[in-house]
Amino acid sequence: MLGRAPTREERRIAWALWALAFIALFLTERSVGFVRDEGIYFAASESYASWWKLLFQAPGRALTDAGIVRAFDVNHEHPALMKQLYGWSYLLFHQGLGWLRPATALRLPALAMGALVPALTFLLGSALHGRAAGLFAALAFLLVPRHSFNAELAAFDMPVAAMWLLVVYAFWRAMEDHRWGVWCGVAFGLAIATKHNALFLPFVLLPFALWRAWKESEATPAAREGVWRFVALFAAVALLYGLLFVALGPSGFQKRFLWLSPHVLLFVGLAVGALWLLRELYRASEPTARALIPVAAMAAFGPVIFYLHWPYLWHHPVDRVAWYLSFHATHEHYAWFYLGELLRAPPFPLTYVVVKTALTVPTSLFVPMVLGWLTVVGRALLSLPARTREWVSRPSTTEALVAVNAVASILIISHPRVPHFGGVKHWLPSMPFLAILAGMAVTRGCAALVERLRAHRPTLPFAAVAAPVFALLMAPALIGLVRVMPYGTAFYSELAGGLPGAASLGMQRQFWSSHVTSVLPWINQHAKPGARVYLHEVTGYSFQDYQQNGMLRADLRLVWSPFEADIVAYQYHQEFREHEFNTWQAFGTRTPVTGLYLDETPQIVVYQRP
């Protein structure tokens, strides 16, 4: 059923999954090093938190643009929602209560968000194909080592995956309950306040909303007319914005986007007009209106929540949003090793995302994901021609919604001009949906097996087959996870041949610098007092964070090149080989003293000045 509410038992399981995931992440977080981005996000979070303190102490000063910029200028490349949560958590759990070390306090909201993914995945999966499918999906998602790793970080990739899932879940629930339509708009606002990936959500959901509205209004001419009016309103506003843009030019459009301007008037007109139309539509056909409420809510609440959540925008919303969008539209490309080729600039291989996913998701989970997706697509295709229609059951709207979301982020990042660095994190929002499809495929298989076995043992319970099959499919992922953690960016699947196989295939060995934690104990033990340490790829922020969190001796001094250093920890990257050879030059030796070698693959190589 489309959009059904969870049962009490489903709710309990979802909460249990959230708690289980949160506890697992919380207990393992300490071992995960600080990735490069976290350094700046930690600093930004603390800076934003200091602004909130100022707001209570001296609101007049805090609310000026200068006061806001002083605190929010750092890392204004990304919206502030998660960083504000990190900052508040830091204020409360570290500074206030003193319960947690700084890094754990900062990461706590990210862990909570990461834990939301299995819970929501279960709810959607359970509604789609039963509890077993939902449970498999939830556990399968978190057992992917790169997912678990990303869920530990005070970054935005896992939170936006959670938000994407939340928006889709709210959208789906809205088909049966109009209140969820409003929540969908709120969730969308929070999603775009998390990371820019979410800006693509309306393009994914709009076709479903329109299709649903079209189908629901089939028998009611007044409702069909209402749908047309609704579409016409949005089209007219889009057209008028287009005309304004053409008439004023890009800079004129931006400059004249003031509080009292046609731009704002159009937005208000859209919101009020949509509300009025939906009220009319609700009277004519409730299901039709329910299909369109999320669209209106996203259009109205999205921009408002985005603006309100980010004090940096309060005095100069248009210019700063324009800069933000332009930054991401023209993001630089980082070198990235892929199948023996160092990718530096577009066009990137079209198959990159699919291949990378195949090589980084444990194979026993990846195969059911692909099977599940192909099954839905195959059924959809076979249900089109009259000749084959009878062979299959046409995918439900929910199945289609899941299947489309399973590939939406993958397709966006697959575009050859989109930056391709960052492992799998940029298409994480696709993965819960692929996990749901995997759950469907596996439980279908189990059901077929149970049916056969029941010919001999009619009382055989489904769980007697599903439990061992689930365990069997998840066991390799669990083993892979245990073997590789906390060095998640190094994980490669059985299909790749594990880490050694991936190294021979010429895949990126690791990235983001967090594996350096493996050699910090050695450095603490062997560095002379006040030694100069060059931690290659580790930012100055992270160096300080390691010291503040008691992971690196406080007397050690940060330097920026092997030539100034007593100890060098080189991070193996194909594009950074020169840094290791500079160390040979500076130290007069090619023999390292220690390192991190995961299944033989060099990840961190440490040299000490003789």
Place this chain on the structure above:
Amino acid sequence: MLVLVALLCLLFYARLPGRLPTEADYRAVSERIQAELRPGDAVLLFPWWTERARLYLPPEVPVYGYFGSNRDDLMAHPRIWVLGQPRLPRADEAAFLEAFLPGRAATGEPLQAGNLTLTRYANGRYRPHRFVASREYARARVYLESQDGSKRPCPFDGKAHRCPGPPHLYVAPEWHEIQYEPRYCLWMHPPGGAERLVAEFDGVPGGMGLRLEGGLTSEVTFSRPHLSNVHLGVDDAKSGERLLDVVVPQGVPGVQKAERQLPPGEPRTVKIWTRADSPDLRHLCLDVFALGAPGEGS
């Protein structure tokens, strides 16, 4: 089918630890190399990335393991020890041997230490190195040479020949990366414009193959497409004859090479030079060799 996939995955993890070497394996290999090491020997890693071996191998032996090292001629080494891990997933020993074996033959008893294999090869691609510029750099005469022939000397400070101008204008041997390969070569950043950076070397023997190899280091090749090509060459100092020259084009990675046979005769003085229109980021590293014939003296 899914169950079969899962079983295969479990089998993979069950077998993986048994395919990895232990510290004792590395120590056994190291002891063997130490015991039989001769000057000029080198170790080649297979697969190329198995650099954990560096922790254990004798520090005096050069260890080669970089993306592409399977195809390296290792011309400076008459004997090569191949330290292999053929049981690693996707190691593909056949592909390695196809690239490595031509011109080489295994000698002596191979050693199997756990999952490590150690095989000694006579390197048929070896060429005696009678002159290596990066080794002789201390006795070179280095200067900046204008188009009209006037010279500005780059005095030797005991480590490098430092030229007037920006700090990167000097000549000294250094470790650098050219297309993933570690090379110990002469840093000779061209000064820019028509001026050349010149290093003059005496005593380059005749009757040998004179070989020039050079390239831009690290990621510099790719960073600025508008930058100019780099020209480098070797001239006979006495006659002014151009003996060798190559162009290192902007955006083309790797080592550019040129070689010619020098006529037999007295050792000669050569001028190794570099030039580029742009003075920016021309991080050039090169070397010049006088080489015997392949296989000679192996």
